[in-house]
Amino acid sequence: MESNWRKVKLALGLNMCVYSSRNHVADNDDDEDFAPSSERRSDAALLSPPGDWATAPSTPSSNRLRFSKSLSRSSSKKTCSICLASMRRGDGHAIFTAECSHSFHFHCIASNVKHGNQICPVCRAKWKEIPLRGLNLDTRVAKARVNPVDWPQNNGAMTVLRRLPLRHSNSTRHVGPLFQDLEPSLLNDDEALDHEIHYSEKNTSNNRPIYSDVLTKVSIKTYTEVPAAPQSSAFESFTVLVHIKAPCSNSWLNFGKNDASHTPRASVDLVTVLDISGSMAGTKLALLKRAMGFVIQNLGPSDRLAVTAFSSTARRLFPLRRMSETGQQLALQAVNSLVANGGTNIADGLRKGAKIMEDRREKNPVASIILLSDGQDTYTVTNGNGNQNQPNYQLLLPSSLLREESSGFKIPVHTFGFGADHDASSMHSIAEISGGTFSFIETEGVIQDAFAQCIGGLLSVLVKNLQVKIDSVDPRIYLDSLKAGSYPHRVLPNKHTGSIDVGDLYADEERDFLVSINVPAEVSSNETSLLRVMCTYTDPLTNEMVTLEGEEVRIKRTEAVIQENVTIEVERQQNRVQAAEAMAQARTAAENGDLTGAVSMLENCRKALSETASAKSQDKLCVALDVELKEMQERMASRHVYEASGRAYILSGLSSHSWQRATARGDSTDGSSLLQAYQTPSMVEMLTRSQATLLASPSTQRVLRPSWSFAARTKPR
Template sequence: MGSKWRKAKVALGLNLCANAPRTRLDNEFDDDDDLESISSGAASVRHSDAALLSPPSNAFKLSKSLSRSSKKMCSICLASMKPGGGHAIFTAECSHSFHFQCIASNVKHGNQVCPICRAKWKEIPLQCPSLDPPPGRARVNPVDWPQNNALMTVLRHVPPPRPIPFRNVAPLLQAPEPTIFDDDESLGHQLDSSQKLAGTSDPNPAADSGESRMSMTKISMIPEVPAVSRFNASDDFTVLVHLKAPASDSGKILCRNQPDMPQAQVIQTPRAPIDLVTVLDISGSMAGTKLALLKRAMSFVIQNLGPSDRLAVIAFSSTARRLFPLRRMSETGRHEALQAVNSLVANGGTNIAEGLRKGAKIMEDRREKNPVASIILLSDGQDTYTVSSSGGNQQQPNYQLLLPSSMHGGEGSNFKIPVHTFGFGADHDASSMHSISEISGGTFSFIETEGVIQDAFAQCIGGLLSVVVKELQLSIDCVHPGVYLSSLRAGSYRSHIMSDGRKGSIDVGDLYADEERDFLVSIKVPADYLRNETSLLKVRCVYKDPLTKEMVNLESEELRISRPEEAGQTSVSIEVDRQQNRLQAAEAMAQARTAAEKGDLVGATSILENSRKVLSQSVSIKCHDQLCLALYTELREMQERMANRHVYEASGRAYILSGLSSHSWQRATARGDSIDGSSLVQAYQTPSMLEMVTRSQATLLGSPSSQRPIRPVWPLGSQPRPR
């Protein structure tokens, strides 16, 4: 019986919980105690003395393998738990083991369940400064405990839970929190490892080596055709304005003029540090696999932030709580952040508005600010809470009112702190999540398959950790006195044309390394009988370098077109045609979504079909342009997701909104069940995004890199940009 009992423990050690009475051969347990382990998603099973547990052989082998793997690594700090490593090992009632220091800190956060199987514990680990255990408490794992350590592993019996009036309030919400979040950790002047290696306190080591840290942003203009007859005027002549952010310079520079260093020593180019606030849904619908995958994804984010980056965590269900204040991701900060994330328990409703309000408050109240700031918001459900209007009626929250003007570019503020939203699964509120991202200048991603959440986060932070341009503003001036601006087609970017039609501007904001932006400018071109060419436009841009905090001013050359007597037949520029197709497809998506929301799915699919026909006849798609081919495929996918109302509600709406977000901001978003499975998703992916997704997938596949913390690498420009 003893052998069978041990096999049953191994088979049931991870996911299945059982209550089994002690037999005479089971001398591992006290006479009066049963083994009790209750986990979320698995029903408790009680067996009599005569009942024998006999799992299938395949399940037994898998459980045994997983059990061996789990015993090698602490699931809280992800470090090794080999005996003799100088750390006490705590083995819980459910048979899962952890570093004692990790699990004791986890319990300190208010958690009294197993972080792996969610089993409720009768006894919890505590730390006692005395060498002698208090009366009624027992020392555990004395072999693994260092002899010279003054702390002792003790157990405290958990008292019966008090009745809670509102069962949907998670345990983490019980401790008080400050009313003003001005307790953010100081940025300080700590040198990163590369600066210490270079032997300089200058935040830009390239300056000492005489090398430029990076090139400037590039500006170019392309007319739709190179020539217009001098006798003809045009009221709708299109010019493409193209921006490309500085490249990441391969991520390495040589250290010269350092006599104490090896000749071939290289260091990582510094990057702009970030303040990141994650707002995470821990409502009851996140229980089980979803929450486990969210914790894994957050662990990846934490491990890839540098010591100058700061992270805060907001958790929300029926209400919201600041789980972890804005702290630098030093070794200590990472460890505490991992413990905080692993203490999450899913329970309650979905109050997106309250979570967003708390996340915005952290950004507003912080005393110091890193050059880059962003919020990540993830939810898998509908907002089950409403706010009252002035008339007393209940209505959905106005998310713009929840964000301070400094975050959504309101009055007195031209630029925003973006909120990148992630809709998780088939039941999330895609419309609200898309609205939040649009207001703030962020992107909306649709995570259809649970396993893609880490890759989606990786793509997002891959961009955020490579910001090279801040608060870029583009101005467009007409040169020839007869040239006037008709329109600026800038997608979701804020644009403005002066009343006289001679000047225009576009607020572009932040750019990641190697990121590109394209805007279409429609102008009126007069007849010009006396000249062989006409000067049309001049473009200027001004932005802030996030590292040096210096303002950079750039100016393009004048754009001129030839004015022959006869222009002849000239094909439209492929570059201009490509962007016209992108904007045309985005407009079709918006129109189709409007029709679908009114219940007209037939009309919606017809709009998308007509857009595909226009695309198929374009110059760029006939030249096999990858973006246009991907747009064609995406429009067909959207049609399929509008087959009926059920399919549209489950995935069609979110798929269309994530596509709209991507094409209107010209930035990569997660779409459906893949991050890099198609050229469509890669259309706006930068090298740094691609590198971070590759790194995420390597950890998921269990490569050697997943066995150790990954240090942030920047710039990440070694991979060629897919086009």
């Protein structure tokens, strides 16, 4: 049997970082070939998936993280400029030497050429002769070499590869190789769904479905602008608030990897599209890997994940696989193989992610794409109509993801703009067009929190394809307008019927829509019937269509002329809409160079809100809006500040308000500066879990938010 020392050397020869007991090597003369673990400890722990912190070495005296000095010795050898791994003749890989004299691994340059690149990556010379891709390339190299030894980032923070502890799994399916050198043209190799763990299990105590503890009906409430109006008065723009709330579930409190199959929620197909351009090198990439580790470990065995990365071109690193224990380990390996280099081709990354979704043989009830980038697309974005200030962002989004009027949203893309150099306008547009949200990650340490909030919602979808329909009851009443943010909405030409396509709702999520109508005068009636509201949606747990009708909206009519105060529920939502409109106008002014005017618009909105009854009563939403508007004013202090963070902060706020869904904004550790009124309990729970794992990390760079109570989040600074 091989000695432990030989096993350690073998692991190091494969360029993998391992933990080895000091006792195993203390008696060996070659122990000097290892660097002290204290030099790498914090970086290693930073990148470790959360599930491994409990088993990771706790002190340098008990276990040590050791690296072979041969890693640094090999840095001077000739490397492939594409994969950045060394090229040695006779190591089993063909080498292509171009007419410009630069050499590359054949399989690397063939993949490059496949994407239409016929220019030398080193000297930019245009080639006349290009390599043709063979069919018998050895694909085992990518499986063995997790991270190229010659990549300069090959340090503790960039090469730690942890494995989930392998337990007995019910799945015996063959998952296939971790990486495929030759990507198929049709990405239909997604792992089959395991229908046995989907929703068929029963509660043995009463033989009811396991999701019986879910309040399975959407609730509809309506509020009129005032509770009563004089009979003799007519109103041209009378407001009715339509409030929709998704079902509640208590089971997400126990949601986790071990009991995910028992969680009453819809399973998810998730594709992550990750920027690994050169600007992501170092701590950024290390923290991205850690955040992805958190995502992987919080997906259940019925959820599926695919990993796509892009720099100058995009590549699918991990096909759509169920997150069983085996699938989680393979996904972690794929994530830990990432290295940063090259340009930023967001469009190619989105195309690859969309193709994975398009080519699926089977589909989970919920599907979404997560896109993270810290730069601007340098390959695809072009200006439209000759206006250099208006690039055509729609070119970044594949047609398969574009919203259609007939079928609503297809697959939402939730985008995350990272740092001061990302293209916030582009990322916001991608999210807006596809029906997703845009989050602004200002500091490196909150990547995991931003992802946690997003998947906390995706893993709690209880309503699919919700549509709200509004009909006037009295033929004298006409619908003037619908205030529905970014949700597709329409009023029919007869103005008696309107509809709003809401799409998916997370557990406990709420939506508020303002309907403007006319109210006629009454001669003798004590009541006027106004509207009838109904909604239809699909229950993803049963795949059944549900139709609900709310109570008829009526308003009392009085003989005496009285002055009624605006209903507080209606005024709160009017304040929200007014604030969102002010943000949009301020952003337009700032983009046109008028920062002073933009700040003035926000200040005027703050003053108007302060005079409302809800503000005077210290309504939490109104207080939070004021805090948010003030933050935006501060981020417009100068052109430099606006370019660095103001634009992204405002756009993430607009995304949040237009979809009425929580987004990460700026440094989300500062809860008092953010409006997070749209957070659901499942989002908060996932954020709490993220914080717990970060607390366990030895990294001291992370500053945690003190509280997630709404009062703490909305306390004025």
